[in-house]
Every structure is written in structure tokens, then in C-alpha cells.
Amino acid sequence: MISKHCEWCDHSFQTKISYQIYCSAECREAATKEKIMHNYFLKQVKKRFEKKRTCKSCGSLLSAYNDSQTCFMCVSNPTDVSKALKEMKGLMNEDK
Numbered sequence: 001m002i003s004k005h006c007e008w009c010d011h012s013f014q015t016k017i018s019y020q021i022y023c024s025a026e027c028r029e030a031a032t033k034e035k036i037m038h039n040y041f042l043k044q045v046k047k048r049f050e051k052k053r054t055c056k057s058c059g060s061l062l063s064a065y066n067d068s069q070t071c072f073m074c075v076s077n078p079t080d081v082s083k084a085l086k087e088m089k090g091l092m093n094e095d096k
């Protein structure tokens, strides 16, 4: 018997099979599932890098990790920004 550590749950287990890396079928399945999910995610990211997406609002290139259709700069409402700017100007004028 060989004493090993499960690569998924890190529990120690005994096995006769030298290439066994998981303590149970459940751990093996969970690890396989995660690997598939990870590969799927990588594929999605790669796809996004290949197909360049641009912000719907300003047209700048979107990050491959950005799920929305607008860039982070445009996420905040532009009307809110201009309103805030007007208020700032108003305050500056009051000082004079």
C-alpha cells in the first residue's frame, strides 16, 4: 500500500495504485468537473481576445474580463457626471 494525499480534498489515503491521485471517485469527479469548467472559462476568455469588443457608449476597447457592453468609464451614468460637473462649477462661481 502507498500512502498518499488526495489532490482534491487533501486527505491522506492508502492505495495500491501508484498513479491514483484522488482518495475517492467523488473527489476525482469534482476535480474533473472543475478542470472542465476551468478550460471552458479559458476558452471563453480566449474567444473574447480574438474577437475584439468595443464599448457601446464610447467605442473604446473592452477588457476580455468585462462582461458588460460598456467600459468601466461609461458604467457610471454620463448625465450624472455632467450634473456633478455643473454643481462643481456652480460652487466654484460662488467662491468668486
Ligand SMILES: [Zn+2]
Pocket (backbone or CB within 6 Å): 006, 007, 008, 009, 010, 011, 022, 023, 024, 027
Ligand atoms: Zn479526496
Ligand SMILES: [Zn+2]
Pocket (backbone or CB within 6 Å): 055, 056, 057, 058, 059, 060, 070, 071, 072, 073, 074
Ligand atoms: Zn465607454
